[in-house]
Amino acid sequence: MDSFLAWYYPILFLIIGACIGSFINVVIYRYPIIMLQDKNKPEKISLFYPASHCTSCNKKILKTDNIPIISWLLRKGECRHCGSTYSIKYLITEAVFSVVYLSVFILFYPQYGINSTICILVIFSYLYCIFFIDLKHFLIPDIMTIPLIILGFISAWYNFIPITIMESVIGSIVIFIIIFITGFLFKYFRGIDAIGFGDYKLFAVGGAWCGIFHIQYLIIFSSIFGIIFYIINKKANICSTKNISYLDDIIEIKDKVIPFGPSICLSIILNVLIIFYLPYKV
Numbered sequence: 070m071d072s073f074l075a076w077y078y079p080i081l082f083l084i085i086g087a088c089i090g091s092f093i094n095v096v097i098y099r100y101p102i103i104m105l106q107d108k109n110k111p112e113k114i115s116l117f118y119p120a121s122h123c124t125s126c127n128k129k130i131l132k133t134d135n136i137p138i139i140s141w142l143l144r145k146g147e148c149r150h151c152g153s154t155y156s157i158k159y160l161i162t163e164a165v166f167s168v169v170y171l172s173v174f175i176l177f178y179p180q181y182g183i184n185s186t187i188c189i190l191v192i193f194s195y196l197y198c199i200f201f202i203d204l205k206h207f208l209i210p211d212i213m214t215i216p217l218i219i220l221g222f223i224s225a226w227y228n229f230i231p232i233t234i235m236e237s238v239i240g241s242i243v244i245f246i247i248i249f250i251t252g253f254l255f256k257y258f259r260g261i262d263a264i265g266f267g268d269y270k271l272f273a274v275g276g277a278w279c280g281i282f283h284i285q286y287l288i289i290f291s292s293i294f295g296i297i298f299y300i301i302n303k304k305a306n307i308c309s310t311k312n313i314s315y316l317d318d319i320i321e322i323k324d325k326v327i328p329f330g331p332s333i334c335l336s337i338i339l340n341v342l343i344i345f346y347l348p349y350k351v
């Protein structure tokens with residue numbers, strides 16, 4: 070049965086990856102708009118409303134022009150109606166998801182089974198969204214971190230990830246407290262918000278998915294990634310706080326602020342891979 074399923078499973082994961090990537094594009098683009106929109110507006114934007122449309126001419130994108138990867142390549146990223154180009158970011162995300170979904174299937178499915186494979190794909194998909202939303206908007210939505218913490222507990226409870234439920238729950242609580250106290254002390258002595266509230270919860274996600282025995286590595290790796298990102302951003306100016314008015318309460322350090330979420334996301338992914346492939350408890 071397994072060998073019969075095996076021949077089309079890789080293709081299935083490749084296609085599912087491209088489709089999820091296409092949806093992730095919508096989430097990354099729309100979710101910050103949804104978070105920041107005026108709650109009293111009569112016509113509110115949601116993930117599904119309005120339907121996919123060209124942001125230049127507002128015309129609806131035909132279903133045949135909305136096939137992940139293929140449509141972008143066939144039309145060379147151009148709108149059928151006005152000829153304006155859609156960003157290559159959309160194509161890249163769909164391609165990345167395709168490749169990652171296939172790779173995770175190949176690396177995890179034979180050894181760990183379908184449940185663990187799905188867990189890895191779920192956390193990757195969520196963290197990809199958080200990575201890019203925080204990178205551009207300096208926001209980490211609770212609607213992404215809170216379910217991820219609960220999913221971490223559930224995955225540990227059912228042994229879909231190689232840590233116990235106790236390691237998961239304690240890891241999540243302890244790392245949250247450590248980061249919270251660090252932030253509090255920084256605020257107390259230096260008067261600066263060293264870390265955003267979304268970052269605390271994102272660290273708690275890491276604790277829930279990697280367990281108490283990995284929280285030191287979660288913190289160390291995210292700090293290293295953070296420093297590397299700070300240096301790269303100084304030269305390449307990847308993200309800027311200039312037009313972000315909701316950071317005005319930290320105006321005195323606003324130009325020095327970098328989003329920490331992307332570094333924490335990379336650290337969580339790295340540590341999740343480590344607990345599967347290099348299990349250690351130190």
Ligand SMILES: [Zn+2]
Pocket residue numbers: 123124125126127128148149150151152153
């Ligand atoms: Zn158009």
